[in-house]
Amino acid sequence: MNRSFHKSQTLRFYDCSAVEVKSKFGAEFRRFSLDRQKPGRFEDFYKLVVHTHHITNTEVTIGYADVHGDLLPINNDDNFCKAVSSANPLLRVFIQKREEAEHCSFGAGSLSRRRRPLALREDGPRRRTHLHIGLPHDFRPVSSIIDVDIVPETHRRVRLYRHGCQKPLGFYIRDGTSVRVAPQGLEKVPGVFISRMVPGGLAESTGLLAVDDEVLEVNGIEVAGKTLDQVTDMMIANSHNLIVTVKPANQRNNVVRGSRASGSSGRSSDSTASRHSLPMAHVLQNLPPDEMESDEEADVVLEGVLEPRLAPRPPPGSLTRVNGAGLAPSLHSPGREGSVQRLLSSLRSDPRHSLALPPGGVEEHGPAVTL
């Protein structure tokens, strides 16, 4: 999905060299343009922005609205470059004072819906000097209903994407009995059901799963004949990319086949309208089967001498939490601008994980191979 979308964008605006920028600070708008091929460095852009808004003395954070209507940050060369290249055609830039920016956050749906902390925020210390956003998270997998064309209409295959957020998956399962049609008539068989949703959890927030839905498969494996503990373990082991096929208790909201938009573009299942009309929290996708595994978790390998005494106890969450954004900026070093695209493409196989690397001449060989 990511790849194809990315390509189509770049191809469509290949000829157009200028990018129109609409910059908003408070109630004020400024317009200017940038060169799509050579957008320049982030520092220059930052200077330009604060200059055009006449706010040279205030510290600000810069964000932009991506094609999905998500507010994403611009704070380094990489994501600046990405923002410019993916402008559609207008690049909408939002500027906030740093202290105000503390209270909101970037992320999916953050522009179009109520603002909730998500994705890129650590629950760690409140005081931060800089919002470290490593890689452009503009194409983000979201929880969705998938495989609508192959799954029976009475069933629903849901992919829950944790997307690096620390939200719990947030639901409970239980044993129960369900009724099947067998050759000799109706038959009661044991089954596994969703028993409860954790308020504010991922499962609840997607709205794709509900209490009393019967779980039929976990990541393509039937749960029939497995114990509750086994199903629990399977779900937890797959929690990075959990795909559950359920038979919804409420059969009235089933996806009707045929009305589905083709390709990777989706249809909104969220009725709340927004000014961008792109509330892409829930999309219908049709992924080829082998792509389901393309987003495998990759292990982080650190090499080199890590003297325990030289590197004292890290602050909470920095070394250990590698799938967040905690340490990402260390990857970004001056003089690697030209390689941004290359880096991006090499990392695209796993957009959720930035790499945690301690300072000091460390290389990584990591997530390139996934099977």
Next chain:
Amino acid sequence: MRRFLRPGHDPARERLKRDLFQFNKTVEHGFPHQPSALGYSPSLRILAIGTRSGAVKLYGAPGVEFMGLHRENNTVVQIHFLPGQCQLVTLLDDNSLHLWSLKVKGGVSELQEDEAFTLRGPPGAAPSATQITVVLPHSSRQLLYLGTESGNVFAVQLPAFRALEDRAISSDTVLQRLPEEARHRRAFEMVEALQEHPRDPSQILIGYSRGLVVIWDLQGSRVLAHFLSSQQLENVCWQRDSRLIVSCHSDGSYCQWRMSPDAPQLEPVRSCVPYGPFPCKAITKIFWLTTKQGLPFTIFQGGMPRASYGDRHCISVVHNGQQTAFDFTSRVIDFTVLVQVDPAAAFDDPYALVVLAEEELVVIDLQTAGWPPVQPPYLASLHCSAITCSHHVSNIPLKLWERIIAAGSRQSTHFSPMEWPIDGGTSLAPAPPQRDLLLTGHEDGTVRFWDASGVCLRLLYKLSTVRVFLTDTDPNESLSAQGEEEWPPLRKVGSFDPYSDDPRLGIQKIFLCKYSGYLAVAGTAGQVLVLELNDEEAEHAVEQVEADLLRDQEGYRWKGHERLCARPGPVHFEPGFQPFVLVQCQPPAVVTSLALHSEWRLVAFGTSHGFGLFDHQQRRQVFVKCTLHPSDQLALEGPLSRVKSLKKSLRQSFRRIRRSRASSRKRRPAGPPGEVQEGSSRAERTGLQNMELAPVQRKIEARSAEDSFTGFVRTLYFADTYLRDSSRHCPSLWAGTNGGTVYAFALRVPPAERRMDEPVRAEQAKEIQLMHRAPVVGILVLDGHSVPLPEPLEVAHDLSKSPDMQGSHQLLVVSEEQFKVFTLPKVSARLKLKLTALEGSRVRRVSAARFGSCRAEDYGEHHLAVLTNLGDVQVISLPLLKPQVRYSCIRREDVSGIASCVFTKYGQGFYLISPSEFERFSLSTKWLVEPRCLVDSAESKNRSRPHNRNSGSQSDGEGVLKEIQSTLEGDRGSCGDWRSQRVAVGYSLSNGGAE
């Protein structure tokens, strides 16, 4: 999805798999859990033990073992061998009788159940009317006399269990036949004793609980003699020459009665209370045995003074002015005395006393002065102190084997030189192909070395680490204990001693190098001992080192137990493994992993706080590494340190209870068809439909980095591999934690000539964080041929091909959830098998093993043997991680069984089925240790004896019985084939094999 596109069924591979893998539960080692009955066949010289779970186990000569399981899980109350036959009758506590027989099939004997029978009384009778209290197999071999609670004696014909109404001896009949003066006494109550006349099969003795004993003539249905004692009867013994009857009573007395056909005896010849004059407990069983020398042996159970020794479990032996009360540490279930079998012999001449106690079997030599115990070759009490860990070492070099045996023989000098007296049957099993050691660590700080090569698990040597430490027990205490008063003459026997002085002494990890004789042992209080095998006794000081795993960590407080206090100064050690270095982890948490490299002279140890490396050549600490996550408070402060953690552990244990309750009535996992047996699933499934389901819920929550005990070091591994670059290999140490982190340290070990001069250096080379964060349970490096690296010194001893250092090495990391192969030195993932994600099971134990083919002598493959939390064992191929076979092995609820499992290097395994028993299983077709034995009653010596016995003193009236008897024998002799072809009626389990 790719997994569905796997290459299909490969017939060649399937055939090869059949040659390589096979699952068998072969034998149970150790002492049966909760024994409840003892039987002995003097003619077969075979011992039988029944258990509370309905198992019958037969033991003869070492290697001769059988097991049978009753279909009902009821307690076996009594076991009786049919005289001179390969048959036995068991009585269960549901009052059912079962006939078992040893039948020869394909050259080996098998134990199987033939018939089952429940005695039915007349309609309307009270249940007690048929409640069997005593069983007497008659020497005619076709009659069974059953004494009941009502006082009636029933006769049943074998082998079909046909009740013979006309032969029943009701208490009313007996009452009518009694002389007038004895009749007035009381109701008869239950039958306590039934015995056959030692020489005349037509007479039996019936003892009633109220104290009446009658001699009953089976032919004439009359009372030949009667004796009446004033006390409740417990048991009776009939002297070999039938002239004397000895009865024992509930008040702790026994009486002798003279058998004289003419005059009825009103008073006993002699009555005595051995431990009087104060009130005594009952004597429950007595033997009165004659000897050539003239003075008899009196052996009885119980009878101790009630007030002061009423709680002891004693068996007293009195002979020739000597008296000893053998004092057992657990309840005596039953005992028997081995005597001269030949019925023609004039005297009993007892030679051994066999006592089945609740926790051990003790055999005492009655011929050697001092009555020393005999060392049993099997039925070892594995749990004489609770087992805390086990370690298996395959293929021990002969040299080390002999040295361990030599060290052990010096510890068993108190045993009698007598040959093991229970030696029936012939073991046909081939000699074990190699010498295997099973090491068990115990709660009291001992390590026991068992010979696990064959069917009999035999204790070779016992190592105690207690001497290194200062403990509360004062050695003088045992001396003062001996100075106890002389009466009763108590003597402690047996090895079962469940009381541990100090729980911190418990052994948690063992690592033995079979080539060098170095042993590392680690315990509950963070102690790590390095020991060396020494054939001489020695006195030396143990070097003590502290390993501070929390160095540079501040503000943490350990609230668990204190570390052990080492004994200062030189300590005396007996020959055997002698400690020379003691490393004590700080904080003194349980050592959770241990590795020893005898070639590099390094020992690595890990706890829940971190791990360290110690150079035992230079006696120097190389490094320590803290693996703690800063938020892991629980690990820092020790177990149960705070209210919160207590709450948490309570919650967890409740959750566990609930979980096990829930899963016990759950259906079985659907395995690959054919492999996993699904016997009960259908029944359970149908049961499930009608059952109200408990609202059990499971939360779906991804693993977070903040989980408790992420720093817990689960595995340590030494490897000589390409850690830094692909051109040079170097020694390395790998450690895996509970939080899914793998640390790799490159080591620089100086060459042998400068080994003492230069320090060993280590630096961290790699750190791998598995994204799924599951605990790392195994690390393995495969060489260029994808073969696991050999053990240290294995190549030096020419016992292994040197590893292929040309091709690129691969690293296998096994977490609870996944198997993952990485390339080396650049750690990039190559392959993985996501076990949990696919099956929902987690890896509990993993070990590389070589599976030999049963067809081709030299062919073998290296694979992983895996045990999951569901109790399934699997074989997963190396290096491609393809599941090969899966079998269900342990019940999933049997948490301790799963936790205790160890695999051998050749595809066998052990796990505890009870605190005292190891079940041995095999995944290999080639390496299979199972009993194969033959027991044949038609053996000339055993066959002739019953003959002599009957022909010796046979009255004419016995002609019929004799005829029947010889017909039966003829059957056995001539129609062996006919018997083996008969369809077995009962449910059978032969040789402990799986159903």
